[in-house]
Amino acid sequence: MEEQPQTRRVGILGYGKLGQFLVSQLLSLGPSLGLSLAFVWARRWEALEALPPHLRLRDLSELPSTWGPHCPRVPAGVPIVPVSPLTRVPVSQLGSPTALADAGTERRLRAAAARGGHTLYVPRGALWGCEDIARMDSAGTLQALKVTMTKAPGSFRAQGWLSPRVAAAVAAGTRTVLYQGPLRPLCPLVPNNVNTMAAAAVAAPRLGFDGVTACLVADPSVPDCHIVTVEVTAVPEGGRALTVTSTRRNPAEPGHVTGSATRHSFWSSVQACTGHGGCVKLC
The missing domain is CATH 3.40.50.720 (NAD(P)-binding Rossmann-like Domain)
Structure with missing residues (x-):
């Protein structure tokens, strides 16, 4: 049976x-x-x-x-x-x-x-390759991790000092780097938009929210998708280091914070x- x-x-x-x-x-x-x-x-x-x-x-x-x-x-x-x-x-x-x-x-x-x-x-x-990131972090071979998220300006739900910067990007109609730096201070400013970045910090606890680099980009040329680029750099061995870059294009309705594949x-x-x-x- x-x-x-x-x-x-x-x-x-x-x-x-x-x-x-x-x-x-x-x-x-x-x-x-x-x-x-x-x-x-x-x-x-x-x-x-x-x-x-x-x-x-x-x-x-x-x-x-x-x-x-x-x-x-x-x-x-x-x-x-x-x-x-x-x-x-x-x-x-x-x-x-x-x-x-x-x-x-x-x-x-x-x-x-x-x-x-x-x-x-x-x-x-929307984090791609998280198992590999976690394995490298656990082995102590992960030196740097950067996650860049690119969305149309209208898809951001910004708070605090980031809100007027998003408004300026909407008005300008041009590609704008809203933020680049440690992940931790970015999370409370756009909590609906950077969960993928937060997942990266969980995958790499040795780096964590202070060690993962976040880059947030507003780009009106991508109104119907969210682009997530993950850049991994290993600890150098013999003067050379493994690097891996992946780019994920996730279809999304205009103005939505979550892509359909997510x-x-x-x-x-x-x-x-x-x-x-x-x-x-x-x-």
Whole structure:
């Protein structure tokens, strides 16, 4: 007799474009993959009106009673996709890894994962070659990592001092380098736009958010795609160093912060959340 796949209950916190896509995938494809949608929460309750009432989580305070005693505890305001198998080995997926740019948040999440034996997964999103980056970092052979993200000016959701610079780029209508430097200070300025860069910092913890170089470019000549260029430099050996450069062109609707292929990457990441113990793991 063929063994039936174990069912995993998935809860979605956040119902933007990506959340809607994941909900659609869970409802249509989830059952055949052993996944079921447990609940959905959104900042705007009315956004959930099209969903069946039993799937709507009205308030985050209801999460422990909805999810059970093994619900992962995470800091307020951190977007999480809880994924819990029936074997009561809870795991969570951090929908926006830019949250880890805050050192205090990263410490609390890592401590919570280690303390409870849970896994906190970080989706790779649009990051290409993350396994190779992680292997080099682990071996101590990764010297430098630079991630350049190029999008149309209207795709950026900038805050703080970066906001007027984006507005100026929109007005100028020319290619503009908005930022180049360490990743950490960039994350709170455009948290919706640089999750791929944050995933790179997780893949290379020896470099981390302070060692990964970020370059953000506004370019009106690419209105319907996001371009991610990853430049890897190894520690020199014998006066020469391995270098690898990859460029990913991700189709995207004008003005959207997430490319279409990235949605499918997140869906693959959800399926990979099967529990790896008390750690933070890229998926």
